[in-house]
Amino acid sequence: MPELPEVQTIVNDLNKKVVGRRIVGVWFDWPKMLKDPLDQQKNKIAHKHVAIFEKVIKGKKILKVVRRAKNILIYLSGDFLLLIHLKMTGHLLIGKWKVVGKKTIPLEPKEVVEDPYNQYIHLIFYLDPVRSRSPQGGRSHSLKARAASNGVDDGAMLALSDLRKFAKALLGTKEQIENLPEIKNLGPEPLDPSFKFAEFVKLIKSERRKIKQVLMDPEVIAGIGNIYSDDILWAAKIHPFKPANKLGNQELGSLYKAIRKVLEKALKLRGTSYSDYRDTSGKEGGYADYRLVYQREDEPCRRCKTAIVRVKLGGRSAHFCPKCQKL
Secondary structure (H helix, E strand, C coil): CCCHHHHHHHHHHHHHHCCCCEEEEEEECCHHHEEECCECCCCCCCHHHHHHHHHHHCCCEEEEEEEECCEEEEEEHHHEEEEEECCCCEEEEEEEEEEECCEEEEEECHHHHHCHHHCCEEEEEEECCCCCCCHHHCCCCHHHHHHHHCCCCCCCEEEEEECCCCCEEEEEEHHHHHCCHHHHCCCCCCCCCCCCHHHHHHHHHCCCCEHHHHHCCCCCCCCCCHHHHHHHHHHHCCCCCCEHHHCCHHHHHHHHHHHHHHHHHHHHCCCCCCCCCCCCCCCCCCHHHHCCCCCCCCCECCCCCCECEEEEECCEEEEECCCCCCC
C-alpha cells in the first residue's frame, strides 16, 4: 500500500502538473470505485450516485491538491472536494490513453506504455487542453511552456491504475469530505513542523499497544505504514513488540528523530516501488534500494551483521534485528 512518501510524491506532482486545469470528462469501468461519501458501505452499485459523480465533476477546476495521511484531497471549484485513496495497489498517472470500449490503450509517456504495473486503468479524468493566449488577452505563452516543462501537454489525462481494484474516489462538498470520520479522526502529520516532540511523547505514552502497531495507526500518527514503521524502529533501535508506554525518554527522542529522517529520505527518493507503486509519470520510486530492514529477512543487519528476522504482528509482518532491537 502506498504510504506517506508515495502519496506525498503523487500530491507534489499533481500540484505541479494539473492545478489550474478543468476536468472536462470522466471515464471508468469499475463503478464500485466511485463511492458515495455519505454511504460508503453499500454493496450494490449506487447508479444514482455514479450519475451525479459524472455530472458534478465535469467542468470543475482543480484548485489545489493536499495529502492527509494516505488520502489524496483534490480541491475543486464550486466548493467541491474529491478524495482518492489508493488502497493496496493504486497509483495516479498523468499521460494519454485511447479508450476502445472497456479497454484502455496507453499512448504516452514511455513508462506508462511499457510498464505492466501501469496497465490497470479503471478511472480517467479528461483535462482541458493548455492553450496560450495572446498578450492582448491578458495571458502569455508561459502557461503552455510551464506545462510542457512539467511533462503535461494538450489533451493530458489523469488516470488511476489499480491492479486489485480496491481504490476509491469520493466526490462531495468540501464540508462533507473534510468531516468524514476517516479524515476528521486522523492524528497529526509526522512531517508537519507543528508536530512537536512534546505532543509526540504524549501520544506515545498514552498507548499500551506494541509500538509498531501504534506507529501504523493513522488516528495516532497519520501516514506511516508497514514499510516505514519497520525502518523507523530499526533506525531508533527499538523492538517492534515493545509496549509504547514503556519507552524511555532516550528511546522516544530517537524514535521522534527516526520518523522524520526515514520519511524525509523516502520522500526525497520519491517513495518505495517494492511492488507496484509508480509516480505520476509511471516511474518507480528510489527508496527500495535503501530499505533498512523491510523485506530483508535473513539479510545481515547494516549495524551488527546479525540476520534480520520477520515475525507476524496483528496480521502484518515486522522485520527487525534481534541484536540491535532487543525487547
